[in-house]
Amino acid sequence: MARAPKPAEEIPPHDHIAGVPLPREATGLVGHHTAERELLDAYRSARMHHGWLIAGARGIGKATLAYRFARFVLTHPDPAADAVLGAEDLSVPADGRAARLIAAGSHPNLLHLQRDWDEKAKRHRTEISVDAVRRLIPFLGTTAGEGLWRFVIVDPADDLNRNAANALLKSLEEPPRRTLFMILGESPGRLLPTIRSRCRLLRLDALGDLDVARAAGRAETGAAPDGETRIALALAGGSVRRYLELTGSNGVELYRLLLRAVEGGDYGAMHKLADIGSDARSGGYTQVTELLYGYLHRRVRAAAEPDPAARPASVPLVTWAELWEKATLSGREVEAFNLDRKQYVLDLLEAVAAAGAPGARRPVTA
Numbered sequence: 001m002a003r004a005p006k007p008a009e010e011i012p013p014h015d016h017i018a019g020v021p022l023p024r025e026a027t028g029l030v031g032h033h034t035a036e037r038e039l040l041d042a043y044r045s046a047r048m049h050h051g052w053l054i055a056g057a058r059g060i061g062k063a064t065l066a067y068r069f070a071r072f073v074l075t076h077p078d079p080a081a082d083a084v085l086g087a088e089d090l091s092v093p094a095d096g097r098a099a100r101l102i103a104a105g106s107h108p109n110l111l112h113l114q115r116d117w118d119e120k121a122k123r124h125r126t127e128i129s130v131d132a133v134r135r136l137i138p139f140l141g142t143t144a145g146e147g148l149w150r151f152v153i154v155d156p157a158d159d160l161n162r163n164a165a166n167a168l169l170k171s172l173e174e175p176p177r178r179t180l181f182m183i184l185g186e187s188p189g190r191l192l193p194t195i196r197s198r199c200r201l202l203r204l205d206a207l208g209d210l211d212v213a214r215a216a217g218r219a220e221t222g223a224a225p226d227g228e229t230r231i232a233l234a235l236a237g238g239s240v241r242r243y244l245e246l247t248g249s250n251g252v253e254l255y256r257l258l259l260r261a262v263e264g265g266d267y268g269a270m271h272k273l274a275d276i277g278s279d280a281r282s283g284g285y286t287q288v289t290e291l292l293y294g295y296l297h298r299r300v301r302a303a304a305e306p307d308p309a310a311r312p313a314s315v316p317l318v319t320w321a322e323l324w325e326k327a328t329l330s331g332r333e334v335e336a337f338n339l340d341r342k343q344y345v346l347d348l349l350e351a352v353a354a355a356g357a358p359g360a361r362r363p364v365t366a
Helices: 033-043 062-075 097-103 136-141 163-171 193-197 210-215 227-236 242-250 251-264 266-276 284-300 317-337 339-355
Strands: 051-055 110-112 150-154 178-187 200-204
Touching: 033 062, 033 178, 051 062, 062 097, 062 150, 062 193, 062 200, 097 150, 097 339, 110 136, 136 163, 136 317, 150 163, 178 193, 210 227, 210 242, 227 242, 227 251, 251 266, 251 284, 251 339, 284 317, 284 339, 317 339
Parallel strands: 051 178, 051 200, 110 150, 150 178
Antiparallel strands: none
16 A cells, blocks of 8 residues: 655655754854844834845754744734834744744744655756745735734745746735745845845854854863864855754765865766766765865965865966856756756866866866
């Protein structure tokens, strides 16, 4: 007898890290105190905007902040209440009704739009589809229970396809009373201008190294980070998620393998990285490409490498810039058309290594 498909609510989000609480479960917030205060001040004023575009790099706490705000507002639905006017931050008791329902993913007044699970393919979709966004229609069409607010969290808006973005825009244009949209985005400039124009921008800065380690639960008071940890923190670039991914999957070792490939022209290292990068489901592709993009980004900015032993080639800035453009444009095509990831990684590694090889022709346009 065929086993019944698992309910969608039991399937972790596509970006879930095993052993790490989901943003809806996290009760604390590390850093971003200015942004938290801006949301609090806006809520208790008479000018609360219905749409917020929370922008920042992947994994720095956008969803955690959005859920923290939702938890506060759904706990204190009256912005003029003494508890709101006297609040110093957005914290609420974790055992409160709203907090418990949000942590369980079952609060009736909160809708979280992410990539759906494709039951046929047994994996998450690669984008937020228009069908997912159409869940807004019944959600916004019902009366908010107990005089509460409605929250819609789009996470991240970068994943919206064109039809889904247009469907979201319709709800943003004429939202029901007491409805708040928290639209999370890594690259706000790529969103529809009409979506951006209907939202108030709240930009989150990258976290400092100590805050990243604290948020990851791996900071030791008074203890200086060792060499491996310092490299992982530098590679993370202020992102807690990135740091957890690096430390949980030999990220520093992969980074050093990358240095051997692009700085030493080691073809064995290139092929090993390409093999790892061919696996999209386990995260190998994302891990390798983010390390490679990070390397090129630092070279464009002439920034120091996290590993003091690194020896980047001394080539004109235009060479690095062209390689960066080639990497990002080709990477988008790989994602859009499901092209051969292994070949893409290998070609890019060879191009970067060739650019810095003695006697290489520059600038590189390959």
